[in-house]
Amino acid sequence: MSVVTKWCGGLLLLVLAGCSSLPANELQQVREQVDWKTREALDQFLKDVPGLEQELEQSVGYVVGTSDVLLLGPLGGSNAVAVLHDNREQSRLYLDVHSLRMGFGLGAKGGRFLAVIHDPDLLAQLRHGKWLIKPGASSNVGAQNGALRYRNDELALFVSSDSGVSAGAGMKVSQVSVNQRLSNTAQSSYNFPSKNSAHTQNQQAPRYWGHTLPFLGKRAVERGFNLPMPLGVGVVRADVRQEMRIEHLEVGFNGNGTRPYDFVFFGAESDLITEQVKLDAWVLPFLNLYGTFGQVNGDLDLDIAIDGNAMLDQIGKDCTGIIRPPVCYLFENKQVRFPVTADLSPMNYGVGGVVASGWHDWFLLIPFNVTWTDSDKAVLEGRALTISPRLGRGFAMNRAGRVTLFAGGNYLDVRTVITGSLAIPGTEQILDYKVDQKNSDRWNLVAGANWDITPRLSLMLEYDGFIGSRDAFISALTVRF
Structure with missing residues (x-):
């Protein structure tokens, strides 16, 4: 037989x-x-x-x-x-x-x-x-x-x-x-390039890579690497809550412009949800480049205080007379505290890449990206830089594909400018403000899993937190072709 x-x-x-x-x-x-x-x-x-x-x-x-x-x-x-x-x-x-x-x-x-x-x-x-x-x-x-x-x-x-x-x-x-x-097509079972001692050229079934991308892909295949499908389209959702620090404050009144003010900072926190579409391509065997675009939705809470006498001088109120304006009783010789809440929904777009390689079922990934936020109403403008090295291992799930578990660190540098106005209670004055801020903690830890259901379809879940003041949950669904 x-x-x-x-x-x-x-x-x-x-x-x-x-x-x-x-x-x-x-x-x-x-x-x-x-x-x-x-x-x-x-x-x-x-x-x-x-x-x-x-x-x-x-x-x-x-x-x-x-x-x-x-x-x-x-x-x-x-x-x-x-x-x-x-x-x-x-x-x-x-x-x-x-x-x-x-x-x-x-x-x-x-x-x-x-x-x-x-x-x-x-x-x-x-x-x-x-x-x-x-x-x-x-x-x-x-x-x-x-x-x-x-x-x-x-x-x-x-x-x-x-x-x-x-x-x-x-x-x-x-x-x-x-x-x-x-x-023996040299197609990776994971969404990153990997090498195995069994991935060798074979005269009976020569290793074959039929895609234009990545450049130098055929040379990598000849050296024993399996490669993921070169193009991807995905959706990404990130829920991020973190403490922010105010770097610079400008204040003005009634639409007459703003100027720098000394201030006391009590605290700031952002709670944002970002939903993006992601397009990526493996341009080199170990380098993936991508672009994203989407929208941010959430709240930003600021709690700051400024000198009341300086405010009275700027709005031109004289508090030395016998009959004093009502704002004098509110601001004179006081530190005036303003809780500011901004409802945000700006557009978000960015570019980034991933340097990646694997050996057997182990892998090292270093994602990096720069994201810009831009609002038509000029409520929020800024940029964020992220670098997130991570190490992990994959496990075969028979007919259910493969699951990779990973852990690492995440560096996030967020710098934003928020502008807005609010009515001062008990007065007819409108306070205009411009706040420059950044995130309080740059580094924290990352842990997550990626399920490669098939070489064409994968689901990723990630938690970004453990240390520092930032908590983030990120999920992504990607289709490759």
Whole structure:
């Protein structure tokens, strides 16, 4: 009994779906079985179709595949294994073909097919996975030397079987996807580049990276690194509460401008929720760059006091007479305390990057970014600088993907300018203010987890706190392609 039948119950097609956990040596024997069956299919087509060899040489590539069981009928499904040969790069890629036919026709066992590809765009699409929807019969479909043929500008398709040519009519929907285990595509199971001693070049299944990004990606793959899918789109939510410190205060009255004032600071706290869209790309094997944009919503509470006599001088009130203005009783020889609450909803945008690398299941990440906040009403303007080194380890969850746990530090430098006005109780005066502030504590600790559900989908949860006066909860959902 062969390795294939021993592990998968007899059908080669089921190897691809049911043997994802095969050890490397058994996986190589499965790959050899696939190569043998597809070479046999190609030799048969070369024998049956005159001029096919020359057409193959002139093509950009071709797909040859076999199906041990081909089920047609009112609602039938077929599965096939195929090998994509790229004539330009002299490489090959193993494909899964999952099909659904709706219509009628005749069935056959031992089916095989050959698609000679003339369109480079189609070849690129097949290398990244593609849905194909095509009619099952038309005026340009017919039998030629024992093979059913379909031809258009993109490809020439030949289909045959051991027990006769299949024929029918209807619509066929096929999903072509890369078999990651057989193809050795160097795609990382994590969302960061990683190296493993098992990630080596293999003549039977050369390591392959079919994306333009990152630059130098093919060289990194040749040196044993697996890479995440290069592009990402995500949504990020951050709930941040932290203490702030006032650096500079300017005060004015009734819209007549502001000037610096000596002040006493009692405290300030911001409680903000930021929701952003994030676009990122791995531009180098170990460097990811990204941009974000979104909106901030929350409150800022300030508690400050200024000298009452200085306020009276600025608004031009004389408190030396017998009949004194009411504001004199409120401010003269007193320290006037103003609690200020600002309701904030400015726009937020930023740029940043991640320097990352992994060894086996361990990894080191150093994210960094600069974010700017800008309000149309000039209520809040500022910028924030973040650097957050972290170390972690990944764990396989079988069919549930992989989970990485990480911990590290977070440096956050926030500098903002808040402007606004408030009515002074008991008077007709309007106090105008401008406050420069920064966060009280720059460093704190970070702990979190990232769940790579698939290489295309990941969920991240992070707590930023433990020490200092800042508490932050951050979550992100990212789709990669």
